[in-house]
Amino acid sequence: MRTKNWLKGILLVAALSAPVWAAAADAAPAGSRAGGKALPRLVDLGAGACVPCKAMAPILEGLRAEYAGRMDVVFIDVWKDRAAAEAHGVRMIPTQIFYGADGKELARHEGFIDRAGILARWKALGVRL
Numbered sequence: 001m002r003t004k005n006w007l008k009g010i011l012l013v014a015a016l017s018a019p020v021w022a023a024a025a026d027a028a029p030a031g032s033r034a035g036g037k038a039l040p041r042l043v044d045l046g047a048g049a050c051v052p053c054k055a056m057a058p059i060l061e062g063l064r065a066e067y068a069g070r071m072d073v074v075f076i077d078v079w080k081d082r083a084a085a086e087a088h089g090v091r092m093i094p095t096q097i098f099y100g101a102d103g104k105e106l107a108r109h110e111g112f113i114d115r116a117g118i119l120a121r122w123k124a125l126g127v128r129l
Contacts, residue, residue: 038101040127041072042118046094047079052112053094059115070129071122098125
């Protein structure tokens with residue numbers, strides 16, 4: 001019973017945070033800077049009602065808080081912004097795109113990816129966070 005309540009709480013937080021993430025994606029300019037320094041960026045393209053996307057929401061929020069000023073983390077709801085899905089060449093959701101500080105795409109991943117997988121990908125790309 002405790003596990004079910006915990007899972008419901010996680011899903012509720014994820015569902016409620018999706019609109020905030022979408023607004024942040026619209027507000028954050030490409031190649032944002034912290035203290036004048038360009039930052040690497042992780043863009044997650046998903047949907048508020050997608051189960052793996054909901055599971056990723058707390059992971060992305062945690063990374064956003066932990067790596068603030070060192071990495072941008074942006075969520076775009078492609079069901080609300082279909083043009084973004086087309087512009088990014090999304091074939092399935094969730095899709096994560098890893099951008100260097102110069103704004104160039106370094107890698108992309110399709111499907112759920114956990115925190116360790118995201119950090120391992122940055123490391124493999126030679127990006128120090």
